[in-house]
Amino acid sequence: MSPDAxxxxxxxxxxxxxxxxxxxxDRFLLPDRSFHCLLAGVTPVVAGLLGHYLTGRIGGVGSxxxxxxxxPGWxxxPGWxxxPGWxxxxxxxxxxxxxxxSLLVLWAIVVAGxxxxxxxGLVLGPAGMILGAPxxxxxxLPFVPALAVVLLAANRVGRARAGSxxxxxxxxxxxxxxxxxxxxxxxxTPVLFERPAAPEVGRFVAALGIAVVGALFVVDAVxxxxxxxxxxxxxxxxxxxxxxxxxxxxxxxxxxxxxxIDLGLGDEVQVEVVRPTHAYRGAPQIARVVRxxxxxxxxxxxxxxxxxGIALAIGAGLWGGPWT
Numbered sequence: 001m002s003p004d005a006x007x008x009x010x011x012x013x014x015x016x017x018x019x020x021x022x023x024x025x026d027r028f029l030l031p032d033r034s035f036h037c038l039l040a041g042v043t044p045v046v047a048g049l050l051g052h053y054l055t056g057r058i059g060g061v062g063s064x065x066x067x068x069x070x071x072p073g074w075x076x077x078p079g080w081x082x083x084p085g086w087x088x089x090x091x092x093x094x095x096x097x098x099x100x101x102s103l104l105v106l107w108a109i110v111v112a113g114x115x116x117x118x119x120x121g122l123v124l125g126p127a128g129m130i131l132g133a134p135x136x137x138x139x140x141l142p143f144v145p146a147l148a149v150v151l152l153a154a155n156r157v158g159r160a161r162a163g164s165x166x167x168x169x170x171x172x173x174x175x176x177x178x179x180x181x182x183x184x185x186x187x188x189t190p191v192l193f194e195r196p197a198a199p200e201v202g203r204f205v206a207a208l209g210i211a212v213v214g215a216l217f218v219v220d221a222v223x224x225x226x227x228x229x230x231x232x233x234x235x236x237x238x239x240x241x242x243x244x245x246x247x248x249x250x251x252x253x254x255x256x257x258x259x260x261i262d263l264g265l266g267d268e269v270q271v272e273v274v275r276p277t278h279a280y281r282g283a284p285q286i287a288r289v290v291r292x293x294x295x296x297x298x299x300x301x302x303x304x305x306x307x308x309g310i311a312l313a314i315g316a317g318l319w320g321g322p323w324t
């Protein structure tokens with residue numbers, strides 16, 4: 001099975017842009033409400049386009065192994081199979097190393113800020129566009145750490161096989177990171193700004209973000225519990241299990257019966273064999289086949305839970321401070 005496809009960053013970036021544009025407009029207390037609405041309206045569009053642009057350039061760490069010829073179209077490219085595609089293992093920018101990738105992302109965010117500022121300044125004519133360019137560049141800097149959190153989560157998408165337990169957790173982590181960033185930004189508003197225009201709206205947004213992080217935390221905890229409670233009997237290639245069932249036969253049977261559990265990391269194969277309970281003894285039956293390393297999958301899920309727990313702790317701490 002191929003590595004997981006990238007998760008679109010258009011919606012996460014757009015959501016952060018919506019909240020960021022609203023906070024920026026509140027910060028400057030613009031007397032003309034049309035500029036307020038324009039800034040809060042244009043920013044999520046530009047941020048969403050930035051997310052779409054970065055989707056194929058960041059991510060796929062750990063997925064840089066060949067999927068064979070004629071693999072899925074998104075995974076075809078030099079170093080994989082023959083054919084064009086965005087993925088040559090990790091994302092195009094990720095493969096250049098963390099420093100180069102960070103600088104390229106910073107450049108993209110600042111350029112998006114310049115475009116955003118010039119678009120908002122367009123209502124004032126050429127002079128407004130000229131003034132909007134540096135204004136947008138400066139205002140883009142607070143977005144860097146917020147978007148970096150989401151990009152770090154997206155960078156892990158692709159390390160596990162598509163549809164596996166770890167792959168689904170990695171994709172959920174992008175949404176969790178987005179919700180956490182939005183919640184923290186909304187909760188920090190009273191600290192950073194003397195008098196936010198609509199504190200009740202900020203509190204509602206923060207509560208919604210914390211609720212999303214908490215819900216996804218529970219889902220990940222259930223996934224970890226499932227991995228840890230799986231029956232574990234590893235079978236090597238050609239090894240005879242109970243009833244003489246080897247790895248190849250088990251895989252063939254599970255492919256037909258559709259009872260395979262893929263952890264996503266590692267190529268080990270484990271089977272659960274059950275014996276007949278009726279009076280007439282028959283051959284042992286395979287209940288399910290588990291593919292992947294339980295240790296690696298559990299480690300990845302624990303790390304995700306730790307990140308979610310940290311986000312919830314920060315949210316709880318801010319909730320009890322700035323709003324009192």
